[in-house]
Amino acid sequence: MKKTIHINLAGMAFHIEEDAYAKLEQYLKDVDRALGSDPGKKETLDDIEGRIAELLHPLAGENDRAVNSENVDDVIKVLGSPDDYKLTGEPFEGEEPSARSAAFAPKPVKKRLFRDVHNRILGGVCSGLGAYFNIDPIFFRLFFVLAIFLGPFFWISFLPYLILWIVMPKAYSIEQRMQMYGGEPLMAKSRQPYKSSGANTFFRILGVAFGFLLMLISFVVLTTIAMVIFPFVGLAEYIPGGEWIAGLPFIFFPEIPWFFSSALFMFLAIPFIMIFYLGLHLVFRFKRGGKYIGATGLILWFVSIGVLSIGGGWIAKNFSTHELIQEEFLLDDFNGDTLYVKHTNKGAGKDAVYFKDFYVNKDSDQIRVSARANIYLRKNAPDFLISIERHARGRNKYDAFENASNIDYFWNQNDSVLEISRFFELKENSSFRKQRVNVTIEIPEGMEIDGDRRLNVLR
Template identity: 30%
Template sequence: MKKTFTINISGTVFHIEEDAYEILQKYLVNLKNHFGANEEGKEILSDIEARIAEIFTEKSDDEKKVVTIDWVNQVIETMGTPEDFAEEEGEEEEVYVTSPKRKRRLYRDPERRVLGGVSGGLGAYFNMDPVILRIIFVVLFFVTTGAALLAYIVLWIAVPKARTTAQRLEMRGEEATVKNIEKSIREEVNEVKKSYHKFKNSDTYAKGKKSMEGAGDVTYNVFKLILKVAVVIIGVILILSGFFGLLGMISSLAIGQSFVQGWPLVWGPEIHFPDFFNYFVEPGTVTFGMIAVGLLAGIPLLAMLYIGSKLVFRYKSNNTAIGLSMVGVWLIALVSLVVVSASQLGNFKDQGSAVISNTLPCDSCQTYTLDMAEDKYENYAELDWDLNNLKAVVVNGDEVILGKPKLDVEKSGGDSFVVSVKKSSRGRTRGEAREYASDIIYNYQVNDSTLLFDPWFLLEEDGKWRDQEVQITIKVPEGKAIHLSEEMIEIIYDIENVSNTWDGDMVGKTWEMKPEGLTMKELSESTEDRKELPENTEEL
């Protein structure tokens, strides 16, 4: 039993014997070498392969038969070899006259179609002009009251379209040999070239080309004009931004208020930067830091002004040295500011705290009311900055730094109410941090059964910001209660309670300390427990 292979010819799979495969492969390689690897040669070879697949399919008769060497030899004999028709080049006319015509097959001709190519295919089959057949169809349409149209549609559906060169040859009654396939394809290529050459030399092509060139020139000029206008607009924006940005920066650094504040695309904060930095860094570094900040912000603004002027006025300059120098100065300022900032960050290295606890004098009090004292700084002018609950106000010409305390409630270990004030701060060392914490000023008052808490804590005069905080803790004995006034919402912070009530919902209510934790009392109970006590006012 001979060895077989599975091959794919023009999209159709065949089983072929080994010796037949070798002969077929040599035949196809020979054809490929003859026609070349250009597009025209590839098209010829593709149509030849399609014809070979068609012949093999006809011989297989829809059964899974193996392609034998006899089939391959018959295909080669039918199709011919390049050597066969190369010898007949000088006798081409005689060969076509004497060669027997192949029986015609009916196809639809896609190359001469108006609708479906039925008339073109019938014209090729009967060797008639398709125009005559179209006239006949039109006449029959009226004579048969539309039956001719139905016949045309049936032919359109039933008759296959001549897709390959071999099918087009069969449609004209010519043998689908290698030579005829080559001739047909070359004729089609030449026809296309002639049609293109004729169109290229026509007046229509010349006028169309001239119109396209004109339209292209107009489009180019319009886009060029739009680009120029856009460049000028961008340049004007850069000039205005750079100019007013420089004015805003200089006025902010020098006098502490930018007169271009609120303008778009410019520097305009109302901050006196020297005083602002004095709150954070040592006095000796403020001037140096301001120079570095001015260079870091000013050099890009100058670059914007320079680039904008070049875009608007289109002058040429080769001041590369100046540009590189500005970049170098900017980098030096950046490195210097980073070094100074890193050294100042050492002021926040360690943390320290100071705790002051006081037991409230009234042992018989069952409920204390927690309320806010009067805000003494409410009507003073504030400086335009706010950092971590800190703000600065001007009191009689002096700047005072204020901070917001935080209040929490815990269970007491004894039978008395205790107020614990924890002041914390940061510093280069733990001792320095404790010293900063001890300098924090905070007061509260005891008035009968009412605790009045100041809404702000103060830093000492000329004090520096070191992340200062004040944490107030009210320690409530078990069985006793506190009442939170509405104003306490300003300073209470995450008070734990049995019902997990949010801080904003705790105010205006009375809360009793029970074994399980802080519990809200009913209104009737809380009213009973709040008694009038003798006056006993003390400021701590």
């Protein structure tokens, strides 16, 4: 580790590496020699030291790091070589002697858009925009924060900020910071990046609170993802209802490969891991390591997408073949001409969790999967019967047939009352393969039916 020296420049304290100090000291000596007998030499040297201090302050202020030789080279590049300060003639009438150092005057610099990493609350986007447009960054921060909380305008605020964070480079070097401010003095009255206003303090407090919120939300989501995808991690028993939620993946793919589960976990979890890391950054304000963590996360996320893409073909194969089992049962004749249909909800409890095509119930530590049956009525049919079609998909015809066979559907006739369930249920340990049930009640001419408000009448 290089040895550092503590120095003062223009009333500001710096830690500077020995070789950098030697280079800076030699530069000031050379400027002193170039100024020769200029009556305003002391004033010029004081101005140069002040300029050096204001150029180095933002860089050295981050993590109180020591000024290195490269920083000094950047300063010299901005201020010019010692020869630029040599006197070229007698002063003009009314001219201050110190004004003879033409090279010390600010040189035109083309403005560029950078992220100000030395005056940031999150990514330095707002402070960079403030420097570029010569506006207090507090106005940009207010705009982004207010837009986030205005519902429909969330994406108008969040997406542009995210895009700017990605495309705007960081202003690390002195030359980049000069370009960011368009060559204006970095420590001028309107450019005091290290003096926090009350509004900036408020935003820092808000950032810490928001960081804690991000950490909490991402932790809960990550725990849930791990519990659902990897039930064997043992988290389910600590979460109310978690023991049956953890079994949901087995409804779809009980034989799912471990590497596919890992890829699915990475795909879902990595964005929330990054959100958790962002929360840590907002709370603890550390400044190093983020790009390596982000790059690693991005690489793993793309790897997971690749594995999932390959696994997608394997998943699609499980739904590639359709099979149908159809049964017809003749109904018993009864006295009278009206059939009373009684609907039941057998197969779907009141606490069932509804997904897109099916319901999931927990019954005595068992997971039951049910779905709504399609019930039809055909009038003026040649026979008095009930027809039940069980549909399912699988990897092949045999697999699809087995999946269709594992469908339970309840119905019962008691004289003139036909009891039918509005739901069918999958047998224990069955996988969901787009099962469906079509039930058709056929009644002969002259027979009436009561309860057809829930029946789809076939023409």
